[in-house]
Amino acid sequence: MKELMVILNELRPEVDFSTETNLLDGGILDSFDMVSLIGDINDTFEVELTFDDIDADNFNSAEAMWSMIERLKSEG
Amino acid sequence: MRFQNVIIVGSGQLALWCAAYIKEKTESTNNTSYIYFDTSDKISVMMEKGLRLQKIKYECGNKNFIFEKIRKTNGYTLVISAINPFLFPKDIVKDKKIEIINCHQSLLPNHPGRNAEAWAIFEGDKVAGVTWHKVTEDVDAGNILIQKQIKLTDEITSCQLFKKQINIAYKAFIELMSEFLNQQVWERVQEGKDIMKRKIHYSWEVPNDGYLDLKWDSKKISAFLRAMDYGVLCILGYPKIVINGQEYYFKKYEIEKLVQPNVDVVLKKEEKQILIYRDNLEFKLLQYSKNKR
Numbered sequence: 001m002k003e004l005m006v007i008l009n010e011l012r013p014e015v016d017f018s019t020e021t022n023l024l025d026g027g028i029l030d031s032f033d034m035v036s037l038i039g040d041i042n043d044t045f046e047v048e049l050t051f052d053d054i055d056a057d058n059f060n061s062a063e064a065m066w067s068m069i070e071r072l073k074s075e076g
Numbered sequence: 077m078r079f080q081n082v083i084i085v086g087s088g089q090l091a092l093w094c095a096a097y098i099k100e101k102t103e104s105t106n107n108t109s110y111i112y113f114d115t116s117d118k119i120s121v122m123m124e125k126g127l128r129l130q131k132i133k134y135e136c137g138n139k140n141f142i143f144e145k146i147r148k149t150n151g152y153t154l155v156i157s158a159i160n161p162f163l164f165p166k167d168i169v170k171d172k173k174i175e176i177i178n179c180h181q182s183l184l185p186n187h188p189g190r191n192a193e194a195w196a197i198f199e200g201d202k203v204a205g206v207t208w209h210k211v212t213e214d215v216d217a218g219n220i221l222i223q224k225q226i227k228l229t230d231e232i233t234s235c236q237l238f239k240k241q242i243n244i245a246y247k248a249f250i251e252l253m254s255e256f257l258n259q260q261v262w263e264r265v266q267e268g269k270d271i272m273k274r275k276i277h278y279s280w281e282v283p284n285d286g287y288l289d290l291k292w293d294s295k296k297i298s299a300f301l302r303a304m305d306y307g308v309l310c311i312l313g314y315p316k317i318v319i320n321g322q323e324y325y326f327k328k329y330e331i332e333k334l335v336q337p338n339v340d341v342v343l344k345k346e347e348k349q350i351l352i353y354r355d356n357l358e359f360k361l362l363q364y365s366k367n368k369r
Contacts, residue, residue, distance in 0.1 A: 027129045031089050031122040032239050039307045043328075050308065054122065 001066050007040045008062055017062040024059040034059075041065070047072040077107050077257050079175070082152030084111040085142055086158035090179060090242045092126045094158050095219070099132050100258060110134065112142040143168060154257075157211065158245075160277070169213055176211035177256075179249070181241045182222055184209060185266040188216035189277035193237040194312060197228065197302035198283040200295065204228050204237060206245040208252055210263065213327055217271045219263035222252045230298065233305035234312075288317045288361075290343065294354035301329050301359065316367060319345060326350070327363035334358050 008017040011033055015023075023029045027039065038049045047069060058068040082102060084095045095111040095187040111134045113115040113123055127134045135145065139162045144157060146168055157164075157178040168174055182192035196204040205225040210218035226237065255261050255367045283303050292300065304315045314325040338353040345351075350361040 013124070015324065024125065025129075027126055034122060035235065035307050035309060076201075 004066055021061040024056045045069050077105050079154040081149045081153040082109040084156045086160040087113045088159045091158040093246045095132045096130050153294040178211045179245045180207045180216050190279045194234040194303040198299050206241050215276050222248045224248045233302045235307040282312045286316050294357040324364045324369045326361040331362040332358045
């Protein structure tokens, strides 16, 4: 989770990712953010996310992203 | 405003920003504005969220659906094409009631066609940019309305350049629209290249067909890798290399400057990486796999 927070804070330092729960639905993260974010998550956590995985359930909060990463890692 | 309708056709952040700007302008008048986009686009999910959030009127469908919508508009119509992959049919382009402007990711007349940012990097251009131009029957050949330049560094990738282009294209759009919506603006004919002899890049074309050539010098290898690099969007596919008759593709790369040039080794294939040494640069090709030719 700590590594994910580093990625998110580097991406958008002005956003409080520890409390924000409307990142995608609220338009806080735009398409460019998503391109960078998916690339960084793939590189850091060795998963293979694509644009098809963009879903509010997975990206509306840092916690939701972490759950998705853990799920993908456990699926191998 | 001299247009009864304003239609935005395109996808991604630029189309969204243009639509929000036009919505604001048309709200104060009785004009209508709509944005149409293609649902097959990878980022259409993001697009739809943004449009809903900003309460922008939109419809999505395939290109024929979009073209029919344009044909059916009544009154003088401005069509703004922003990151739109489709060529407008002749009947729409020739329609006197329709004026079409397009944002192209290069300093026209350079690099007409698709993925212009990648070609600018691959061909070692020092300067890239964006052009808003009138749409005519020939691809990216219409008169220039406004251009903005971006200096290219030796590190920039297609993905990074594209992002810069979108940001500067929107700035240019606001500058242009401050006059264009109300009056004709000065147009510049594309000069320097014969329109009929231009090399147009099509969507299926990839720098050097996607193959890293081991005969290239360090500058060209770097330019190739950065041109192919659209991050996770992977627009041009994965770059490839042929070593001893075997073709490999690779998903990642790193470029490092060496303190001392490695003159003894030019190519080294290891379990997890392929290393190429040229001049004072080390190219690491990572996450590589065999490709069936």
